[in-house]
Amino acid sequence: MAASLNTPSLKTPPLSLSSKSLLRSSFSATFPNNIRFSRSQPQSHRFLTVNATAPGSFFKKPNAAATPTSSSPGSSSKKPTVLVAEKLGEAGLALLRHHANVECSYNLSPEELRVKIAHCDALIVRSATKVNRAVFESSGGRLKVVGRAGVGIDNVDLAAATEHGCLVVNAPTANTVAAAEHGIALLTSMARNVAQADASVKSGKWQRSKYVGVSLVGKRLAVLGFGKVGSEVARRAKGLGMHVIAHDPYAPADLARVIGVELVGLKEAITTADFISLHMPLTPATSKMLNAEAFGKMKKGVRIVNVARGGVIDEDALWRALNGGIVAQAALDVFTEEPPTKDNKLVQHEKVTVTPHLGASTMEAQEGVAIEIAEAVVGALKGELAATAVNAPMVPAEVLNELKPYVELAEKLGRLAVQLVAGGRGVKTVKVSYSSSRADLDTRLLRAMITKGIIEPICNIYVNLVNADYTAKQRGLRITEECIHLDGSPECPLESIKVQIANVESKFASSKSEGGDIRVEGQVKYRIPHLTKVGSFEVDVSLEGSIILCRQVDQPGMIGKVGSILGEENVNVSFMSVGRIAPRTHAVMAIGVDEPPRKESLKRIGEIPAIEELVFLKL
Ligand SMILES: NC(=O)C1=CN([C@@H]2O[C@H](COP(=O)(O)OP(=O)(O)OC[C@H]3O[C@@H](n4cnc5c(N)ncnc54)[C@H](O)[C@@H]3O)[C@@H](O)[C@H]2O)C=CC1
Numbered sequence: 350m351a352a353s354l355n356t357p358s359l360k361t362p363p364l365s366l367s368s369k370s371l372l373r374s375s376f377s378a379t380f381p382n383n384i385r386f387s388r389s390q391p392q393s394h395r396f397l398t399v400n401a402t403a404p405g406s407f408f409k410k411p412n413a414a415a416t417p418t419s420s421s422p423g424s425s426s427k428k429p430t431v432l433v434a435e436k437l438g439e440a441g442l443a444l445l446r447h448h449a450n451v452e453c454s455y456n457l458s459p460e461e462l463r464v465k466i467a468h469c470d471a472l473i474v475r476s477a478t479k480v481n482r483a484v485f486e487s488s489g490g491r492l493k494v495v496g497r498a499g500v501g502i503d504n505v506d507l508a509a510a511t512e513h514g515c516l517v518v519n520a521p522t523a524n525t526v527a528a529a530e531h532g533i534a535l536l537t538s539m540a541r542n543v544a545q546a547d548a549s550v551k552s553g554k555w556q557r558s559k560y561v562g563v564s565l566v567g568k569r570l571a572v573l574g575f576g577k578v579g580s581e582v583a584r585r586a587k588g589l590g591m592h593v594i595a596h597d598p599y600a601p602a603d604l605a606r607v608i609g610v611e612l613v614g615l616k617e618a619i620t621t622a623d624f625i626s627l628h629m630p631l632t633p634a635t636s637k638m639l640n641a642e643a644f645g646k647m648k649k650g651v652r653i654v655n656v657a658r659g660g661v662i663d664e665d666a667l668w669r670a671l672n673g674g675i676v677a678q679a680a681l682d683v684f685t686e687e688p689p690t691k692d693n694k695l696v697q698h699e700k701v702t703v704t705p706h707l708g709a710s711t712m713e714a715q716e717g718v719a720i721e722i723a724e725a726v727v728g729a730l731k732g733e734l735a736a737t738a739v740n741a742p743m744v745p746a747e748v749l750n751e752l753k754p755y756v757e758l759a760e761k762l763g764r765l766a767v768q769l770v771a772g773g774r775g776v777k778t779v780k781v782s783y784s785s786s787r788a789d790l791d792t793r794l795l796r797a798m799i800t801k802g803i804i805e806p807i808c809n810i811y812v813n814l815v816n817a818d819y820t821a822k823q824r825g826l827r828i829t830e831e832c833i834h835l836d837g838s839p840e841c842p843l844e845s846i847k848v849q850i851a852n853v854e855s856k857f858a859s860s861k862s863e864g865g866d867i868r869v870e871g872q873v874k875y876r877i878p879h880l881t882k883v884g885s886f887e888v889d890v891s892l893e894g895s896i897i898l899c900r901q902v903d904q905p906g907m908i909g910k911v912g913s914i915l916g917e918e919n920v921n922v923s924f925m926s927v928g929r930i931a932p933r934t935h936a937v938m939a940i941g942v943d944e945p946p947r948k949e950s951l952k953r954i955g956e957i958p959a960i961e962e963l964v965f966l967k968l
């Protein structure tokens with residue numbers, strides 16, 4: 350089974366311990382070439398922004414606190430810098446200013462944006478700014494979060510963002526009603542020729558017979574894309590007495606039932622509708638979804654509303670369909686190229702009503718969007734997991750709280766295992782086993798943190814939840830996972846995590862399993878991660894501070910000898926545990942220490958005659 354941090358499906362499921370995952374199976378971490386994202390969380394399923402206090406926070410880059418900030422007057426050097434590149438509501442700006450130095454620079458050219466971005470920790474845009482690969486490359490690794498103050502994220506290069514470990518968040522809920530109301534406004538005004546009649550009267554004419562419209566009541570409306578906006582359009586159209594059908598391969602059937610909408614296939618939707626309203630995101634799959642072939646199947650005289658994205662319609666094909674009498678009218682809020690050129694054939698067409706991408710433009714929606722995006726960006730800058738992350742798993746607060754110590758365990762096991770490798774850089778194959786009594790265990794967060802633990806000590810790059818799978822793939826690191834199902838209480842999410850590194854030499858031969866892999870295993874006890882196995886030796890040491898591992902001849906007095914050297918060297922021992930396979934053979938002693946011992950102290954321990962090998966590991 351292939352797993353990825355960013356599932357290529359249109360709906361990235363939230364990270365959930367009860368979501369469909371793996372059981373007694375193994376898979377390798379892969380990264381999709383084409384990532385498509387869509388968010389369609391009903392409001393009742395909104396995920397909270399929660400503070401993640403794992404060893405490294407999930408999104409923060411190591412230099413976050415130290416990054417120099419903008420030169421704006423009065424700016425604090427400790428605050429991050431947020432560039433707001435398109436108009437944002439005051440309430441959102443106020444919230445941002447509380448936490449960051451905020452620079453509002455609208456109408457930047459692509460070149461100006463690339464120059465400015467090198468000094469920014471976060472960027473907030475609406476639909477007009479193209480946040481392409483060049484922007485991420487120009488940021489020099491400083492940009493941590495891009496906030497899209499709205500829903501559609503087709504103007505942000507998500508693959509590039511992910512590769513650069515930059516979180517992308519959007520504001521998916523605050524403009525839903527505004528967009529739906531605009532859709533209905535276009536539907537009704539198109540049917541009654543309001544825009545054309547208005548222009549005619551203003552030009553001194555009185556053409557009552559020319560602008561006879563069509564009624565909506567009893568007509569069939571096909572909503573394509575039954576997400577947040579589409580379902581609100583459907584609800585309102587029902588109120589106007591329309592017969593509403595919807596096509597959406599991922600739509601929740603219960604929502605359709607509640608609203609009284611019939612879910613149908615695409616063919617049925619477009620061949621039977623009198624009106625078609627578009628509400629899907631622009632993705633490679635929906636690009637030019639309404640093309641010549643689709644128009645060819647439509648009922649003669651169909652009317653089309655587009656408040657989604659211009660790119661979901663083949664605009665040339667629409668123009669031909671309007672001229673050929675297939676499409677009677679169209680009402681367009683969005684265009685492939687925005688703003689469209691003055692002589693755009695559709696803009697100038699008498700059967701077409703146009704607005705300049707106004708779907709989200711109400712006072713209420715803009716205030717709401719501004720607050721929604723400001724909260725998400727501020728949270729992300731603090732290293733919190735965002736509720737509206739578009740290129741990372743969404744993690745419900747309660748799941749995260751439960752997983753927190755396991756996440757910490759995962760990162761520390763990765764960190765320990767890689768430090769045991771002689772040379773480090775040859776790590777290519779990592780096997781992870783999770784023992785759990787939960788039938789469905791979603792391991793994305795754990796895998797990301799193991800990856801972080803393994804990669805960060807050996808490379809000069811940071812790894813976070815956003816780029817973990819990508820970075821692993823880039824480095825040729827194959828992580829296979831298996832989940833061993835235990836009979837027991839599913840109250841505890843995980844019994845243990847085992848991390849094995851194959852085909853490498855070890856600095857500490859006793860860390861090798863019977864099969865020759867470096868093996869470390871851990872458990873969470875009283876919410877604190879513990880190392881419980883090294884190679885074949887059972888130990889029990891809490892994973893705080895750092896660890897000394899030594900193998901010795903199992904004989905009396907060893908604990909005392911090692912302990913007294915550390916005491917003399919003023920190193921505080923937090924935990925000590927000895928594991929052995931059989932009495933009086935060999936034993937492994939795991940010693941937790943609060944501060945790193947001096948090299949000389951380790952040398953002194955190594956010189957104790959019964960000590961056979963020794964390694965110091967930083968957590
Ligand atoms: N004109 C404007 O100012 C605004 C435009 N929008 C556009 O509307 C789109 C939808 O917004 P929301 O409803 O909030 O998003 P949403 O994510 O809640 O809904 C989109 C729906 O489209 C569906 N979908 C995906 N592929 C499809 C396909 N091939 N055929 C049919 N349905 C498909 C998804 O399953 C989802 O249910 C946004 O992506 C954005 O591009 C949104 C707000 C304002």
Ligand SMILES: O=C(O)C(=O)COP(=O)(O)O
Nearest residue numbers: 475476498499500501709
């Ligand atoms: O939220 C969306 O997807 C929109 O299209 C709204 O775009 P805007 O923020 O008004 O540029």
